[in-house]
Amino acid sequence: MAKELTTESYIEHHLTNLTCGKTSAGWTCDPYKVEQMGFWAFHVDSLFWSIFLGGLFILFFKIAMPKKIDAASAPTGAQNFIEMSIEFVEDNVQSLFGSVKNTLIAPLALTVFVWILLMNLMDLVPVDFLPVLAGHIAYAVAGEGVEWIKNPESFYFKVVPTTDPNITLGMAFAVFVLTIYYSITVKGLRAFIAELTLHPFGKWLIPVNFVLEMVNFIAKPISLGLRLFGNLYAGEMIFILIALMLFFSSIPIGILGFGLHLVWALFHILIVALQAFIFMALTIAYLAMAHETEEH
Amino acid sequence: MNINATLLAQAVVMIVFVAICWRYIYPPILSVMQEREKRISDGLEAAKKADDSLEEAKLAFDKELNQAKAEAADILEKANTRASQIVSDASLKAEAEAEKIMVSASTSIENETNKAKEELRQQMSDIIIDTTQKILGDEISKEKHEDILKKAAEEL
Secondary structure (H helix, E strand, O other): OOOOOOHHHHHHHHOOOOEEEEEOOEEEOOHHHHHHHOOOEEEHHHHHHHHHHHHHHHHHHHHOOOOOOOOOOOOOOHHHHHHHHHHHHHHHHHHHHOOOOOOOHHHHHHHHHHHHHHHHHHHHOOOOHHHHHHHHHHHHHOHHHOOOOOOHHHOOOOOOHHHOHHHHHHHHHHHHHHHHHHHHHHHOHHHHHHHHHOOOOOHHHHHHHHHHHHHHHHHHHHHHHHHHHHHHHHHHHHHHHHHHHHHOOOHHHHHHHHHHHHHHHHHHHHHHHHHHHHHHHHHHHHHHHHHOOOOO | OOOOOHHHHHHHHHHHHHHHHHHHHHHHHHHHHHHHHHHHHHHHHHHHHHHHHHHHHHHHHHHHHHHHHHHHHHHHHHHHHHHHHHHHHHHHHHHHHHHHHHHHHHHHHHHHHHHHHHHHHHHHHHHHHHHHHHHHHHHOOOOOOHHHHHHHHHHO
């Protein structure tokens, strides 16, 4: 079922994930059966890039440090970069956490920052490059044998994991779980429940308090995930629209599109780094709140 | 753009990566950095201490030097005093010696003179007696006129 390449289909193609899941007929990645998969479906492309880039981060930080590191020798090359990023994270954790000692926070912040930065940076790879490459590879490997790969162009492949709300909300969810865990272990279950029910109106309005505090509590991870998703999704969208200027319009507008592409890419570098930083800073802040024991 | 199991998968993946970072990546790097920081601050402190002790040593050296100079001046002064004392002592002694020699010399001259005088007197009296004997014969003997002779000798 080869679709005609229109503006609409081009945009749709770029905004659709490669989704694999279980249908009544078994496991499939057929984009036309996504509806049947229900909840238990996976965005294979998002997860692939997410794991690939996370692995890249771990590998880089493991390999770039000299095998036998000792404090006597001066750091060189990539080690400088690594130590710089660790210092940056330590500074941020220090400023938000103060005296509270929790050895998980800094590694968590470092992972979140570098990982999201790498995932966001995928946005700067030309929008068509990796999807088309993946399409051709899939077509060459699976070919006509798989019914849903009609041709290289019909293969869905989204390369920026952070434009997938599942990814950003997934990370926010993990942070949320950690927040609850530390709230309970540091403050104690009683204090945690009291915090959710006894503010702001005292013990006579517990249901009202609970609803208000719950909204506040749930809003944190959701806003954390959606902020990152929204920024990157919009950025990606603009890249797609600019790319459309090159292919679906006259030559002068196409030339203008090249200029816009450059300008937007340069501006987007800022967003990429900023959003990674914001996610990290908020992660630290939420966990710091979970460690705060005094009444407010 | 459906919310599906990707969300849970990503949460699990994230926890795994954070755990790896927490367990294997972060601590060795951080410990190296902290150790280096400690080394640097220790080094700076040691340098400051060395500076201080150098200053102290300089002060001690100056003090010692001044003391040594003072001592040297003192010794020199004492030596000078002593030398002049020795010279003056020596000159006094020499004078005394000279005086003594003079005195003894004059005494011995006097003695010699007296001795010579005595001898002369003796000889004179002897000659006189001899002569008188010769003139008077044996009338006069030395023994007989002992007191006369003595008187005469005294008159001489």
